[in-house]
Amino acid sequence: MRHIVQIAPAIEPGRGVEAVAHHLEREFRRAGARVDRFTLSDAGGDWLPEPRGGMRGRAGHALRVAWFSTVGTVLARRYLARNPGAVAICHNDALTGDVYVNHGILQVAMRARGRYAGRMVRNPLHLFTALRDHLRYRSGTHRLVVNLTRQEDRDLRGTYPGLRPGTVVIGNGVDLDRFAPPTPDERRAARAGLGLGEDDVAMLFVGHEFERKGLPAVLAALAELPPQVHLVVVGGSADMVAALVRTARRNRVQGRLHAVGADPEPQRYFHASDVLVFPSAYESFGLVVLEAMASGLPVIATRVGCVGDVVDEGVNGYVVDGSAAEIRDRVLALLGSDRVALGRAARRTAEAHGWACVAREYLAVVDRLAARRAVSAGRPR
Template structure:
């Protein structure tokens, strides 16, 4: 039985890295693997974060501190932990710079470059400078046996950002829970739309994302000015982001068609209420939300980022677009002109190969490959001795 240790800051059901690790843990166990997690609280030996304050600035300080701590102290403690179980294959989803497999959940410099003025964005934040050069050393060196990129395009992004990559790169996508995310029944759709007092003729585009600028919310709001039959439902953002987005909607004269709900949990009801999903992001390493929207039967209007180019087919289950408001508006209106549910079957079918069970099998195959390598190396070392 293959033993696997996932090194991850936190692990819980939901979205983000914590959700990825949680889903892999569940599915790897179902496949018969012996799985455990080594988390930030484990590294801290039960202690919490050193800084205990509130506010946006303090949150950034805590995040930066955690990044540096895990890259240094956390790496030393992870090395000791893994040394005590040399038969285990480690899958790293965190800032530590040791482990058999490192999963690239995003390239900081690529995200900044996509937004413009990358050098300035890098230099104004010492933590970003630290992460960039730490990862440059990671990818150009031999810190891991394998790198996992979440999309084919991300392999090239790594090369563009860091030049030579010193380790083999495997492409394994993130997955989607096909049971949790599915097209709603007529009753579920009616109940969800009643929450927002939507009429049958209302056509709703859903946007989900926290970093409004990077995810392209301003572009989506501007597009709404050219898509008069579409409403925009927005999930995510903090209080300031929401206030800024409200002002932008008023500037473009579409405030009456923009619903800004802030951060929410349980996004299925919002997916059930919507007719389409829009995310004109400048950069995504993967974009779990694309998979979740398609699994829920929604056509996706997206820029060519993350997994979107691998799953979205123009006119079949959505549209790939440039970050041009008029073009985005045209595609939203094309979808709005169709009967609700027109794209549901094609959208769902396009992601059926991305179940977490299928993704976990790819990780297990990779872990078995690495376990065989380690066993062969151990045997060769014993013969030399």
């Protein structure tokens, strides 16, 4: 029987890295594998504060990263020593595991946002992460790195020319049951909840980092679009949402902005909307793009993360340069397009990226690594 250990600070439904590990765990078990986990709780980190908004939240996040990178590394290695037959898949922070899943390259993200040196020096966590990942990629810590896109694979090799482990590209998956096109009743209810009229067109933005993910450009584009175009923003802290509303008021679009804050169950906003607008500066993958497509929404996005692999220009969405002018022009083009056909094409694209398909690729990697380990140990395969 396959034995897999997943290492991540948390493994649970929702969004982000913890959700990736959760979906893989579920699919591995469905395939008959024994799956164990090593989390921040197993590393004795239950006492650490939960990350929240503001300075205290950032400090809490930094403490958790540092703890799982150091104490978590030591204890996870001891755990794996007691399970020598397991293939370990590490998702974040800890410096151990046969496979490391690269969920983002800090240096590439900072360069994409501009003022690289200042951003790195101002934040001690950035310097710590850069040093930790230098050790990760230049040593024999991992046998293989999983990159989420072909571009991320190229970026990793460019950032770490002395990269020691081999690499493979396996994208993230999408929950095709949770994210699905709405029924007519679901769509009517979702739009009514936002006060959208029958002829209104809703752009959707989902993300917690407004600046990096390009929300200012989307808001600027909204000011130049016809009055039936609205913007639904999911994510951000209370302070960020309040600042966004003030900006919308200055731009005289406050009546067309629907800033709903963070929501762990965002499906109703996908149901209410007509297009996802996502001009992010950097994404290691950008799962929200696949979630939108699975929900039957065409996508207007910059060529980051999975966008270059899944967006077919004019068929299921559009690729933009991130400027307000180009976002405006693509939304105007969308208004004159067959949005139903675009949405159906988007759903078909997403169906090729379900978690069951992704898990099969990981299991093939697990089997290869287990076979090589058996040969190295002189055991029969």
